[in-house]
Amino acid sequence: MKHLFLFFLLIITSVMVYSQNPVSITLEAGAKSYFGHTTYDMNERDVNIGIFSQLKFPLSSIMPGLSAEILLTLPSMPEIYIKPSCYINVTNPYLPMIDKDWVQFGYYPKLMFSYTESREEMFFLLAELLFSSNLLKKDYDFLFFNAGYRFEYINQHAIGFKGWQTDIRDGGTYDTGFFDVPDEGIIYDIYYHSLILGLGLKYKKPVSWNIDANYMLLWIADIDDHVLRNKLSEASGIGHGFDSSVGVKLYLGGKNSKSNPYIKLAGNFKFMAADLEQTQTYYGDDLGFPGDQTGEVSEKIDHQITSLQYDLAIVFGFEIGN
Numbered sequence: 001m002k003h004l005f006l007f008f009l010l011i012i013t014s015v016m017v018y019s020q021n022p023v024s025i026t027l028e029a030g031a032k033s034y035f036g037h038t039t040y041d042m043n044e045r046d047v048n049i050g051i052f053s054q055l056k057f058p059l060s061s062i063m064p065g066l067s068a069e070i071l072l073t074l075p076s077m078p079e080i081y082i083k084p085s086c087y088i089n090v091t092n093p094y095l096p097m098i099d100k101d102w103v104q105f106g107y108y109p110k111l112m113f114s115y116t117e118s119r120e121e122m123f124f125l126l127a128e129l130l131f132s133s134n135l136l137k138k139d140y141d142f143l144f145f146n147a148g149y150r151f152e153y154i155n156q157h158a159i160g161f162k163g164w165q166t167d168i169r170d171g172g173t174y175d176t177g178f179f180d181v182p183d184e185g186i187i188y189d190i191y192y193h194s195l196i197l198g199l200g201l202k203y204k205k206p207v208s209w210n211i212d213a214n215y216m217l218l219w220i221a222d223i224d225d226h227v228l229r230n231k232l233s234e235a236s237g238i239g240h241g242f243d244s245s246v247g248v249k250l251y252l253g254g255k256n257s258k259s260n261p262y263i264k265l266a267g268n269f270k271f272m273a274a275d276l277e278q279t280q281t282y283y284g285d286d287l288g289f290p291g292d293q294t295g296e297v298s299e300k301i302d303h304q305i306t307s308l309q310y311d312l313a314i315v316f317g318f319e320i321g322n
Contacts, residue, residue, distance in 0.1 A: 030315030230284030239274025
């Protein structure tokens with residue numbers, strides 16, 4: 001949290017020191033109730049057989065954080081808003097991580113041979129720096145152009161495995177075994193670097209509200225460490241996304257005051273996707289398969305990442321006028 005406060009202090013102080021024009025600042029503290037999931041699909045096949053895996057990591061959590069809005073009024077220039085924000089989760093997902101595997105022989109239908117659920121422990125950091133400038137201003141209506149950068153880092157530990165697996169190795173006979181393993185099985189890290197471009201609409205009378213819609217150009221990198229299988233899977237590349245949000249401010253004092261507290265209710269929706277190629281490396285033997293896999297490397301495996309994220313937030317803010 002110390003770095004979070006320093007981040008905000010640096011931005012606000014720099015603007016106030018170097019700006020020769022009036023500056024308005026809004027400070028906010030609040031919490032998001034976060035929902036959604038990250039899903040990754042892996043497809044590996046040759047002429048005769050295909051293996052398909054899907055891991056679904058839940059994101060449901062409570063995320064407190066800080067945000068600010070700095071308004072710069074420059075001569076003969078549109079108003080410029082600088083909006084830093086940062087949120088960090090304080091709870092773990094209440095839904096399990098789900099891991100599914102299928103096999104396909106030739107062109108026959110896929111056969112699911114493994115299904116497990118795991119408890120999740122998670123660290124989730126969400127930081128953003130957004131710039132907005134009004135394209136159209138008429139009384140209390142504003143049309144904004146948005147541009148900025150968003151960083152997301154999610155670290156998840158899948159602990160304990162409950163489920164079943166079908167033995168498909170023994171001459172076509174399928175014996176199902178149910179199991180409950182308490183050990184940590186997967187450590188999953190994913191990084192999103194997003195360049196944001198979009199439009200926003202703000203209305204300030206009689207009720208203050210805003211709507212934003214943005215396109216995101218993404219650089220995504222993920223690392224999947226299957227601890228129980230001694231296998232590391234890595235991928236990175238370009239993706240795309242869409243972001244939309246809506247918010248309503250309820251002022252607690254007179255709106256004409258230079259300084260004014262308020263409560264804001266907000267919602268946000270994000271969808272992100274990337275089609276990548278994954279590299280898998282065995283750093284030890286996989287005890288679930290015959291032979292010793294240590295050192296084996298598989299490259300250019302089809303790997304799709306999709307993330308659906310949405311949240312509801314309640315925020316307390318304070319406007320400090322010029």
